[in-house]
Amino acid sequence: MSGRGWSVLLLSIALIAGSVFLWFRREGTPPQVQAPEAILLNAEGGSVTLVLDDEGSGLRSATVVLVHAQGEETLLAKEWPGSTVSGAVRRGQPLTLEIEIDVKRLPRSVENARLRIDVRDWSLAGGLSGNQTRLDIPVRIDRKPPRIAVSTGLTYVRHGGAGVVVYSLSEEVERDGVEVGDDFFPGHALEGSDRRVAFYAVAAEGPAQPEIRVVATDGAGNVGKARWAVVVNERVRPTANVTLPSSFLQDVVKGLATAEGIDTTDLEFAFNEINTKLRARNEATIREVLKDTAPKQLWEGSFQQLPNSKVTSKFAEKRTYFVSGKQVSKATHYGYDLASTRAAPILAANAGRVVYADDLGIYGNCVLIDHGLGVTSLYGHLSQIDVSPGDRVKRGQSLGRSGASGLAGGDHLHFGILVGGTYVDPLEWWDPKWVASNVEQRLTPFRP
Template sequence: MSISKPISMFLALAVATTGFLSFERFETTSPQIHAPEFLHINLEGEEVELSLEDLGSGLREASATVEVFGKDLKLMNRSFAGSLVFGEGPKSIKLKVRVVPKELGISEEGEFLLKLEASDWSWLTWWRGNITKIEIPILVDLTPPSIKSEKGLTYVRRGGSAVAVYTVSEKTKHSGVSVDDEYFPGFLLSTDNVTSGDLEKHDNRYISFFTLPWKASADPEIVLIATDLAGNISKVDFPARIKERRFADVRITLPKKFIDNKIPKLATHLGRTPSDDYVKAFILINEEERFANEEKIKELVTATSSARLWSGAFTQMRNSAVTSRYAENRTYFWKGEAVSRAIHSGYDLASTANAPIDAANSGRVVFAGDMGIYGNCLLIDHGLGLFTLYAHLSQISVRVDQHVDQGSEVGRSGKTGLAGGDHLHFSVLVNGHYVDPKEWWDPKWVNDHVEKWLD
């Protein structure tokens, strides 16, 4: 009896495919394990991210083990779907492994090993597949870094700026100054290798600009704080003496012309139009819009340069008269009734209409555009957490990412945003907090408090 033609063709194909398959199925492409080269942790440990790849038959199994005092403790063991006939395991997988020394019976400093293994669906090694093994040294470090302030007693004015210069005895994840709950990061000035060994001790020198925020408590806690690579935290008191000051209470009677002419247009522009009640629209803009603008500014200032871009004192707008000061406590009145409040975040400076506005110091433009209550607004990064803001402009003549030199024209004054008349609103920010610009305009203050630490 002869086999029909279609069936014989099928068999021929099956034999050929199986032959090809079995050759393919002994593939030698090993899995790859991407992991940190080294773990530096304390007893709380950390979650380690792994990325596995297998471009041949796909991933089959993965495991993680820690060797502790000669014993292997399993942290993770995973199998992935695939088939011994066809392979077809996943080509890439991301995994997380928690390595927590205190859960592994470790209570002291020491060195341990994290062993990672991954296999694939190849028929090699008697059908166990290609196997990749790597070992990652773990250093358990329980010693917090030591922090030393280079400065003696420092006077900090409420709303004013201050400088901390300090050294930390090892590399850090982060360090800086904290004032109550507010954190001001430090920026690396220099690194000196003091000893070398497994822990790579360095004397790292940092500078941090901070402020005693206008709203801080009466007896704020000011500390230097550092977290090492293992997560150990040190805190030391920063020697500071507070200089109190009171900010002026200012009553602002909202002019009818401002409410009737400015507010409806601004409310429409900002998409904050609750009703025909323009006073309500003013309140929405002065409170909700202001809050949204401040959130956006806080986000923008996180991307500061770690290098200093400015030098010397900042400049005040040319030929300008001060019409409002920093941290004035404003209450807005309408028909004799207090309807809204705000703290003034900078100085109002007035000259002629459309007056030229210069960069107060050198830096890089990080925002140039419409910013709600601030109208056409510019934000310039001077590095190390220091920014200046220019608001209500009629024109902007620079773009984002552009480097500007001190004294170069960046725009023209105007009355865009929440402004009644043509003026410049000017603010200085230190790590996201508005500070009194007056100190930064004063060459003696900048020289005595800043320059001498940056030489």
């Protein structure tokens, strides 16, 4: 081949290679941007998460600008290293950016804005400026917290007792209810009314005068708060010293510890493990189950005590346990122990829905009934269970038979009432006068 022929061949190869290079470098796929479809902020502002990616030429630049009627503010102007020849130095890995929006810097008249996002890659497309992805995301700024109007008047509640409050809200919210100190009790729609209702409890143990208030959080995160007149009365808590006989350790503790995988070499140690750690796990299970509460009242009137039963242990009793005169453990008894005949029929204290019916550690065979609006009754130490989760039960319907399953020294029923995740004194709920004045009279004026 002549020299001219070689030149033409080499030129052709170069043109083909250049064309292939340009074809690849002018790839037309724009960067990928993951962002929310809309942004809602409160007076504190917030952050927006963006995920950027470009599998072709790689990311070149990104700008984020907040645009509103009073002007605009650049929140991000970022460039990444690369060249028009080789593309981005870093590519093939998604990049996550947190964009802070400081609402306090904006004029208070600004309620609506747009977040303009402009992302380019290192492609030769677009006159060497690269492929572009542009997003305009609407931003709404809500600085006003929900307004709460409490309809309930002066309320007296005891430590270890329950209460109810009726209130209304100025807008739809994400979360509302009652705070008692650090405890939260969700609100629910009051049937036949435009108002809301929340049952709450004051723990038997805690501050003498906990802060009690209705709270509501809207979609922007604004929090409205309202108080009403609540008087918290102290409770005198009974105490008891309990001596554990060796037969109890051998017959009850050893079997329960073995079933729960607790070392039985030292039965006093095993009892303390059951009375503390296993008890805590069981209570955690109960609180998880109680999240499934009906949004309406399922019960009617007062609750009934187990018929023909004798009280052998009261609510909030502080117990200290001894073996041969040595203290081995402590616990608070959050319920009533009720003794009747052996294998006595256990009846539902009021109408509701069974949400648990199975073994539950220290409580043995246990049934939990959801009565709606966060009110639950507990039946422990049964020898037999005759209901299943999901069953609807009436007041006085049989749930099973009393027994001595779990951490029990003899045949009896452990009965408890919980409001939200807090144990309260069943004596209140057994009392028709208390229920009438503290529940029914509070709700009736707002029902059709």
